[in-house]
Amino acid sequence: MGTFSRIFGLGDKDLQKQADDLLLKLSKALQSASAKLHVCADDWEDGKMKNLDALQSEIIGLEREADTVKEELYDKIFSKRAYLPQQTQERYELVQHMDNVVDATEEAVRMMLVGRNYEPPDEIAEIAKKSWICTDLLQDAVKYLFTDFQKSVEYTMKIDRVREEARDLHFELLEKLFNDKKYKAKEVSLFRAVSDRLILVAVRAENTGDFIRTIAVKYS
Amino acid sequence: MEPVLLGVLLVISFLVAFAIGSNDEAMAPAVGAKVFTVNVAVAIGGLITVLGAVTLGGNVSEKVGSDLVGGLTLTTEMVFAILISMAIWLLIASATKGLPISTTQCIVGSVIGVAIFAPVIGYAGWGAEAIDWFVVLEVFAGWIISPVIGFFIAAGVFAVVRRIQKRAKGLSGLERQERLASYGLAAFLVWTSLSRGGNDVANAIAPIVVLPDFQGTLDFGSINLPIVLLPLLIGGIGMALGLIIVGRKVIRTLATEVVTLSPSSALSASVSVALIMFVGTILGLPLSGTHVLVAALIAVGWVSETPVQMKQVKDILVSWIITVPISAILGIVVLTVIQGSF
Numbered sequence: 001m002g003t004f005s006r007i008f009g010l011g012d013k014d015l016q017k018q019a020d021d022l023l024l025k026l027s028k029a030l031q032s033a034s035a036k037l038h039v040c041a042d043d044w045e046d047g048k049m050k051n052l053d054a055l056q057s058e059i060i061g062l063e064r065e066a067d068t069v070k071e072e073l074y075d076k077i078f079s080k081r082a083y084l085p086q087q088t089q090e091r092y093e094l095v096q097h098m099d100n101v102v103d104a105t106e107e108a109v110r111m112m113l114v115g116r117n118y119e120p121p122d123e124i125a126e127i128a129k130k131s132w133i134c135t136d137l138l139q140d141a142v143k144y145l146f147t148d149f150q151k152s153v154e155y156t157m158k159i160d161r162v163r164e165e166a167r168d169l170h171f172e173l174l175e176k177l178f179n180d181k182k183y184k185a186k187e188v189s190l191f192r193a194v195s196d197r198l199i200l201v202a203v204r205a206e207n208t209g210d211f212i213r214t215i216a217v218k219y220s
Numbered sequence: 221m222e223p224v225l226l227g228v229l230l231v232i233s234f235l236v237a238f239a240i241g242s243n244d245e246a247m248a249p250a251v252g253a254k255v256f257t258v259n260v261a262v263a264i265g266g267l268i269t270v271l272g273a274v275t276l277g278g279n280v281s282e283k284v285g286s287d288l289v290g291g292l293t294l295t296t297e298m299v300f301a302i303l304i305s306m307a308i309w310l311l312i313a314s315a316t317k318g319l320p321i322s323t324t325q326c327i328v329g330s331v332i333g334v335a336i337f338a339p340v341i342g343y344a345g346w347g348a349e350a351i352d353w354f355v356v357l358e359v360f361a362g363w364i365i366s367p368v369i370g371f372f373i374a375a376g377v378f379a380v381v382r383r384i385q386k387r388a389k390g391l392s393g394l395e396r397q398e399r400l401a402s403y404g405l406a407a408f409l410v411w412t413s414l415s416r417g418g419n420d421v422a423n424a425i426a427p428i429v430v431l432p433d434f435q436g437t438l439d440f441g442s443i444n445l446p447i448v449l450l451p452l453l454i455g456g457i458g459m460a461l462g463l464i465i466v467g468r469k470v471i472r473t474l475a476t477e478v479v480t481l482s483p484s485s486a487l488s489a490s491v492s493v494a495l496i497m498f499v500g501t502i503l504g505l506p507l508s509g510t511h512v513l514v515a516a517l518i519a520v521g522w523v524s525e526t527p528v529q530m531k532q533v534k535d536i537l538v539s540w541i542i543t544v545p546i547s548a549i550l551g552i553v554v555l556t557v558i559q560g561s562f
Contacts, residue, residue, distance in 0.1 A: 084402060085254040086482055087395050147390040219394050220386055 015082035019073060019091070020146075026069045026098050027142045033062040033105040034135035034201060040109055041128030041198070045120055052116055056109050063106040070099050090215055097208035098142070101135060104204045108197035115190040123173035124191065127198045130166035134159050134205035141212050149216040156209035156216075163206040170199045229428050232300060233451060234458040237424035239307035241269065241462025242314040244323055244420055244510070246412040248474035249490045249517070252481035255402040258468050265413050265467075266460030272417025273456025274449060277425075288331045288359075290352040292345065297558055298334050299427045304558070305330040305550035306423075309543065311466065318469030319539040322508040323423060328359055329547025330554075337552040341559055363540070366507045369500075370515030374492035378520045381488045402483035408490055421455040477532045478514065479521025489516040511540070 040055040073095055078088050108128075141155035173195050177188045247261035256264065294302070306326035313319045331351075338346035388394040428434065428451050437444040475481070481489070493513045500507035514536055521528045 083395065084398055084483065087391075087398065090391075145390060146392040149390055152390070215391065219388070219391070 015077050019077040019082050022069050022073050022077070023091070023095070023142070026066055026073075026095065026102075027139045029062045029066045029069065030098050030102050030105075031135050031139040033059050033066075033102050034132045034205075036062070037105050037109050037112075037198075037201065038125075038128045038132035040112060041120075041125040044112060044116065045122065045125040047119075049116060052113055056113050059106055059109045063102050066099055066102040070095055093211060094142070094145075094208070094215075097204070097211050098138075101138070101201060101204040101208060104197065104200040105135075108194070108201055111194045111197045115194060118187055118190060120194070121173060121176060121191060123169050123176070124194060124198065127166050127169050127173070127195055127202075130162050130169065131198055131201040131205070133162045134166070134202045137162065138205045138208055141209055145212050145216065149220040153213055153216045153220075156213045159206050159209040163202045166199055166202040170195055226431075226433055229431075230451065230454055232304065233425045233428050234454050236303045236307045237421065237455040237458025238462035238466075239310040239314075240323060240420050240424055241266075241459030242466035243310045243321060243462075243470055244416070245463055245467050245471060246409050246416050246490075247463075248320075248471045248513075249481060249486035250405055250409050251471050252475035252479075252517070253402065253405060253483040253486035255405050255483055255486070258471055258475075261471060262464045262468050264410065266464045268410055268413040269417035269420075269460045269463060270453070270456035272414040273421035273459065274452050276415060276418025277421040277452045277455065287355050288328060288352055289335055289350050290355070292350050294331075294334075295343070296427065297555060297561065298338070298343075301334050301551055301555035301558060302327060302330040303424070303427070304554045305333075305547055308550050308554075309547050313539055313543075314462075314466045314470050317535060317539075318471075318473040319536055320470050320474055320510050320514060321539050321543050322363070322510045323420070324359070324508055325363065325540065325543045326547045327423070328356065329544035330551030332356065332544070333548025333551035334555050336548075337555065341556060362507050363511060366496075366511035367515035369496055369507070370493065370512035371519045373496055373519075374489050374516030375519035375523050377492045377495075378485055378488035378523045381484055382523065385484060398483045401487045405483050405487040405490065408487065408494075412490065412494060417456060417459065420459060421452060424458065425451040425455040473532065473536075474514070474517065477529055478517050478536075479528050480526045481517070481520065482524070485520035485524050489513070489520045492516045492519075 036055050036059050040052060040059070043049070043051050043055070074092075078092060082088070083091065108131075112124075137155050137159045141152050141159065144152035144155060174192065177183050177191055183191070245265060247256065247265045250256040251258055251261045306323065309326050309329075310321065310323065313321045335346050335350050336348050338350075385394060385397055388397055429448055434448050434451055437446050493509065493516050496512050496516075497507060497509055514533075518528055518533065
């Protein structure tokens, strides 16, 4: 297929391998950033402040790495037609969705560190854990999208369920913040901002899962 | 024949071939599936068309519209009036909105116009009674049947293909299938263009290949080439240039403005069209390749649940309906103008 591929600009296998490796790298960066966010939330809750800055830097570093991977995918691979245009378009959208999850992780950790001097409610760490589980499941959904649609869909369904649990926790927290008199206005505002950003990680993981499911349903 | 007149006839044939090439093309599915870019499609299509015209166009037996006027022979002026009017309408449809219309419809329309109008300008024995209305009815029935058959067969073929595709467990397997389909599509359309080049050149050069000037051979030492290669080459080049210069607009309409195609859906539509036209020819059904193709593209879009651009479909349908009356009027006008020229 070599010469033929070059004539029509289709399916260069080396580029496809590079693209697959980069997608895997992005997937790992996404999951790793979210895992660190979960650790960060736990440490914040436990008052272990010394690691927070380092964790934030690592998450920001992972976000930058994800951006580099994304650009590399766009510039070096998609533009050179590693895949047929329809396939390129689907991969492009998938990469965008995944990058949005990493972006949300960075936003969440930054907000968390803004409020490091306050003692967070337990739900913050729990929501962070659920968000991390969502991204962990998402990593599997992405992996299986290429080899097994059914398994991939199963993982996206699991993401939906965990995201719903995260949403329940989010509303429990809001109820507590707005009704418990022990929280001052500044704290309500801060913890709400943090939880909104944490839940966004789960929501974006769910959106990515929905997109994966759309592709899987379309072709299976 | 006078060299000047012979030159004029060759120029007319070239223009007719140019018009046919601008509208009657095979590459749209490959462009729609993004296997070829428009530039690559017209370049390959043009080259293959010339090759097809020269290698397969030798057995030209096309008698322009002769079935429609059974018992009578069209005069040279009438044949050229029919061909020129067909060329004008094909070019207008291609160059303005890139609408794919049927060459057969153009011919039928202009034959009807020319035959009915002929007595007015002194052709005895012609008129409405000279037309075999049963054949006309058959042709009309074919135009209605063509899209219907095209739709259902293509939908059926693509539904089977989709079922096979569902065996792919993941995106990688599916992409492999689509890649294979894209190579299949490229090869299939190259073959289709080759046979189309051979068939379509007949419409353009049929009136001139029978002239004595194009009989015999040209001797180049030990190599003898039939002189008929000259009009075949001119016709082939005309069709290729028509495709390259104007045909890209028709390709774009069919490729991107009706439905979104994938390599597998485009291959299904193309194979269905070839199958239908093949069976239609064996059964003697007067099917229109253009109608079948448009219906097949809509069908695969429908099966794959991609949106069909109904406005564009409506424009195409309107162009099909007005083709016959417009070709008839153009036939009359051209016959009046060229009367007594040959």
